[in-house]
Amino acid sequence: xxxxxxxxxxLSLYGTGIVFALAVARFGWHYYSLPTVERPHxxxxxxxxxxxxxxxxxxxxxSCMILLxxxxxxxxxxxxxxxFGRMRRWLDVHIFxxxxxxxxxxxxxxxxxxGIVAISYFSMLAVMFSGIFGRYIYKQIPRDKxxxxxxxxxxxxxxxxxxxxxxxKFHVSDAIQSQIHQISGAHLADSSRGLSAFFLVIxxxxxxxxxxxxxxxxxxxxxxxxxxxxxxxxxxxxxxxSLLLRxxxxxxxxxxxxHYWHVIHKPFAYVMIIIMFVHISVAVxxxxxxxx
Amino acid sequence: xxxxxxxxxxxxxxxxxxQFVLASECRxxxxxxxxxxxxxxxxxxxxxxxxxxxxxxxxxxxxxxCHLEIKLHLKAKRGxxxxxxxxxxxxxxxxxxxxxxxxxxxxxxxxxxxxxEHEKSGFTLNGKHxxxxxxxxxxxxxxxxxxxxxxxxxNLDKSFLGLKTSCRSCHKDEHQMQLDxxxxxxxxxKAWKPASKFDHNxxxxxxxxxxxxxxxxxxxxSLPKPGTQGTFAKFTRIEFSSxxxCHKDEHQxxxxxxxxxxxNTGGWxxxxxxxxxxxxxxxxxxxxxxxxxxxxxxxxGNMLLPLQFDSxxxCHKDxxxxxxxxxxxxxxxxxxxxxxxxxxxxxxxTGFTLHGRHVGLDCVKCHKSGDMLKPIKSKQCSDCHxxxxxxxxxxxxxxxxxxxxxxEQGFIPTLFxxxxxxxSRFPLTGSHLATPxxxCHKMVTAKSGAQVRQFIFSxxxxxxxxxxxxxxxxxxxxxxxxxxxxxxxxxxSILQFIHDRDSRFKLEGAHRxxxxxxxxxxxxxxxxxLTLYKPINPACETCHLQKKLR
Numbered sequence: 065x066x067x068x069x070x071x072x073x074x075l076s077l078y079g080t081g082i083v084f085a086l087a088v089a090r091f092g093w094h095y096y097s098l099p100t101v102e103r104p105h106x107x108x109x110x111x112x113x114x115x116x117x118x119x120x121x122x123x124x125x126x127s128c129m130i131l132l133x134x135x136x137x138x139x140x141x142x143x144x145x146x147x148f149g150r151m152r153r154w155l156d157v158h159i160f161x162x163x164x165x166x167x168x169x170x171x172x173x174x175x176x177x178x179g180i181v182a183i184s185y186f187s188m189l190a191v192m193f194s195g196i197f198g199r200y201i202y203k204q205i206p207r208d209k210x211x212x213x214x215x216x217x218x219x220x221x222x223x224x225x226x227x228x229x230x231x232x233k234f235h236v237s238d239a240i241q242s243q244i245h246q247i248s249g250a251h252l253a254d255s256s257r258g259l260s261a262f263f264l265v266i267x268x269x270x271x272x273x274x275x276x277x278x279x280x281x282x283x284x285x286x287x288x289x290x291x292x293x294x295x296x297x298x299x300x301x302x303x304x305x306s307l308l309l310r311x312x313x314x315x316x317x318x319x320x321x322x323h324y325w326h327v328i329h330k331p332f333a334y335v336m337i338i339i340m341f342v343h344i345s346v347a348v349x350x351x352x353x354x355x356x
Numbered sequence: 357x358x359x360x361x362x363x364x365x366x367x368x369x370x371x372x373x374x375q376f377v378l379a380s381e382c383r384x385x386x387x388x389x390x391x392x393x394x395x396x397x398x399x400x401x402x403x404x405x406x407x408x409x410x411x412x413x414x415x416x417x418x419x420x421x422c423h424l425e426i427k428l429h430l431k432a433k434r435g436x437x438x439x440x441x442x443x444x445x446x447x448x449x450x451x452x453x454x455x456x457x458x459x460x461x462x463x464x465x466x467x468x469x470x471x472x473e474h475e476k477s478g479f480t481l482n483g484k485h486x487x488x489x490x491x492x493x494x495x496x497x498x499x500x501x502x503x504x505x506x507x508x509x510x511n512l513d514k515s516f517l518g519l520k521t522s523c524r525s526c527h528k529d530e531h532q533m534q535l536d537x538x539x540x541x542x543x544x545x546k547a548w549k550p551a552s553k554f555d556h557n558x559x560x561x562x563x564x565x566x567x568x569x570x571x572x573x574x575x576x577x578s579l580p581k582p583g584t585q586g587t588f589a590k591f592t593r594i595e596f597s598s599x600x601x602c603h604k605d606e607h608q609x610x611x612x613x614x615x616x617x618x619x620n621t622g623g624w625x626x627x628x629x630x631x632x633x634x635x636x637x638x639x640x641x642x643x644x645x646x647x648x649x650x651x652x653x654x655x656x657g658n659m660l661l662p663l664q665f666d667s668x669x670x671c672h673k674d675x676x677x678x679x680x681x682x683x684x685x686x687x688x689x690x691x692x693x694x695x696x697x698x699x700x701x702x703x704x705x706t707g708f709t710l711h712g713r714h715v716g717l718d719c720v721k722c723h724k725s726g727d728m729l730k731p732i733k734s735k736q737c738s739d740c741h742x743x744x745x746x747x748x749x750x751x752x753x754x755x756x757x758x759x760x761x762x763x764e765q766g767f768i769p770t771l772f773x774x775x776x777x778x779x780s781r782f783p784l785t786g787s788h789l790a791t792p793x794x795x796c797h798k799m800v801t802a803k804s805g806a807q808v809r810q811f812i813f814s815x816x817x818x819x820x821x822x823x824x825x826x827x828x829x830x831x832x833x834x835x836x837x838x839x840x841x842x843x844x845x846x847x848x849s850i851l852q853f854i855h856d857r858d859s860r861f862k863l864e865g866a867h868r869x870x871x872x873x874x875x876x877x878x879x880x881x882x883x884x885x886l887t888l889y890k891p892i893n894p895a896c897e898t899c900h901l902q903k904k905l906r
Contacts, residue, residue, distance in 0.1 A: 100389065100456050100457050100460075101456050101457040101459050101460040101461070102456075103456060104453035104454075104456045104460065104464070105461075105464040105466070109453070110450075114388065115388075176388070176389065178387070178388055178389045178390070178455075179386055179387050179388055179389070180386050181386070181388075342386070343386070346386045349410055349411065350404070350408050350410070350411075350413055351408070351409070351410075351411060351412045351413025351414075352413070
């Protein structure tokens with residue numbers, strides 16, 4: 065129940081943010097689509113220009129969201145006395161701010177990317193997209209409910225329990241177990257390394273829904289005596305097992321890429337934040353103030 | 357971990373460097389965008405504060421530090437910028453934003469240049485001005501201010517500044533400095549001609565009468581413009597104190613220079629008879645001639661054409677057909693042909709000399725036909741006058757003439773007085789002398805039925821006027837002299853009656869002392885008391901018996 069409420073809350077946050085951003089975009093579509101040299105003559109210029117009432121406000125909100133992103137890093141390192149809350153929740157918030165912040169900042173720029181602050185903007189985009197990529201890599205490392213990474217033994221233990229359940233409870237044959245292993249793509253880890261292995265992972269994730277659909281049809285056809293609910297249960301365990309097998313097989317590669325991801329994600333974040341402060345300082349220096 | 361941090365630092369440096377290389381255009385600036393073309397020279401980090409006030413944003417003062425031509429307008433409190441800044445509370449950048457690219461037009465015409473609300477500039481385009489293209493006025497040669505001195509970078513071909521609102525700042529002075537600088541006093545913006553606001557009544561010379569229809573150029577001649585082949589109309593220093601300044605003196609100075617004494621602006625021939633002094637001519641207007649309209653004599657309408665005026669018949673018809681030798685003045689004068697007041701006609705010429713009241717009479721009283729030449733009877737008064745006595749005197753034996761009682765001095769009073777009455781059959785004596793005529797000559801009805809005063813009596817009897825208190829006691833036997841036997845004209849009570857002489861009964865003895873009424877007693881006779889005089893019986897007992905009886 066708590067999980068449902070939480071998901072609803074997160075979704076409503078995204079919904080509100082995206083609807084707001086879309087509304088502003090729709091309102092200012094005419095203005096945003098004008099050439100730069102014509103914008104100052106438009107009636108919406110005084111509102112939607114980066115220094116306008118709305119534009120400036122969006123910039124402030126977006127910048128605050130960007131700054132709040134760093135709370136996740138602080139929590140992860142337990143800085144600023146941040147030791148509470150699950151990492152998974154902190155990450156969700158981090159991702160929300162990581163998506164909404166750049167959207168609002170994009171509206172703040174009014175699609176005008178000039179000056180040194182453009183570096184900050186493009187860095188921000190790099191951080192955002194690398195964050196999405198990082199989230200994918202993050203998911204390739206098996207973790208417990210609190211978000212803590214599982215040890216190899218814990219992985220093996222989970223695999224054994226799932227295999228045992230399939231055998232003992234659902235009397236799944238070895239052929240099917242082998243089929244699940246085949247779908248997982250774990251066997252590909254032995255023949256590939258580095259980025260090529262990572263692309264295989266991506267490819268496997270893309271193929272998996274189709275493979276499991278095929279697997280479900282075959283399972284249903286061969287075991288007509290098994291109720292559909294039981295088939296679904298088997299399929300659910302098979303998916304988890306398949307994913308666990310794949311993650312375990314590519315664990316070293318995931319760790320390696322995740323390490324390098326940090327190396328890419330952080331510098332863009334630093335560049336973004338430094339130039340953002342420069343931009344804000346210049347703005348304050350030239351007379352722009354808090355608008356709320 | 358150490359390896360990770362090292363990699364992070366290396367990648368950070370590479371990222372920054374890469375982005376600076378990629379964003380080459382923006383690596384040297386923090387500007388939000390390129391400045392517009394006219395401000396391009398202000399590009400660069402070090403120039404920000406030339407327009408922006410640190411901590412306050414764009415500074416209007418800094419704008420005006422460069423844009424002295426605008427500052428001049430604000431200082432003069434006029435023009436579009438003054439209105440925008442002071443009244444509409446606009447800032448410079450609210451209209452002239454920047455950082456929108458080199459090609460950004462800093463002067464923006466919201467509804468198109470041609471639809472600019474020019475009244476905002478303080479000069480509303482009315483009339484023909486509204487039909488002009490902008491550059492027909494906003495061109496370098498009409499700019500009145502040295503904008504280049506104020507703003508060396510200004511492009512005068514594109515500038516809308518520096519024009520003044522006075523007409524002369526754009527228009528040539530067609531009047532060559534003759535008139536007031538305020539052209540709007542006479543001209544409107546609808547059209548140069550006609551000068552619709554001009555009111556000649558406001559000028560020193562007001563137009564009236566025929567002057568209203570005269571073309572301007574008739575009085576305001578065209579003069580050559582100095583230095584050009586054009587001309588201009590002369591509007592000032594036009595002599596108008598005298599009519600001859602414009603008009604030819606048709607009289608050649610004969611009547612002086614004051615034309616207005618006879619003429620007015622209604623027309624040359626519209627001469628004011630009340631004003632023209634005809635005495636300046638050889639013919640002085642007198643009497644009724646003063647009332648005659650000019651063209652009655654000057655029939656040609658040309659007052660200058662000499663007229664014959666040595667004799668009246670030059671103008672007047674001789675109704676006497678030469679009978680009186682056309683010496684009209686011997687009878688008539690300018691006061692009127694009929695001259696009803698005083699005649700100067702010598703009536704003696706007619707054989708009937710006018711005397712008395714005849715002199716003042718209107719001729720037609722007698723000459724009733726109006727034709728003075730037609731003979732009328734004048735031998736007897738009755739030829740003209742009515743006989744109000746109804747022929748009492750005419751019928752009298754031998755007739756009678758009016759002049760025996762009346763003359764021309766008047767019908768009343770008559771010439772017939774007391775003395776003349778003596779010549780009548782009844783000379784007045786005694787109390788009759790003091791008796792008014794009308795007491796005896798009373799109004800009676802004539803045979804004609806008219807009321808007429810009676811002057812002729814058939815018999816001269818007392819009773820004609822007096823009553824007989826004796827009721828005929830004495831007139832039975834002598835009706836004519838009955839009264840006179842006892843009474844006189846000097847008074848009724850003065851008797852000439854002597855009892856012993858005039859009666860049959862002489863008073864003797866005691867009778868002498870007896871009062872009259874003891875014998876002549878009063879008796880009642882049909883509503884009257886009559887003193888009985890006769891007949892009285894002379895016998896004693898007539899009285900005495902009565903006495904006894906009484």
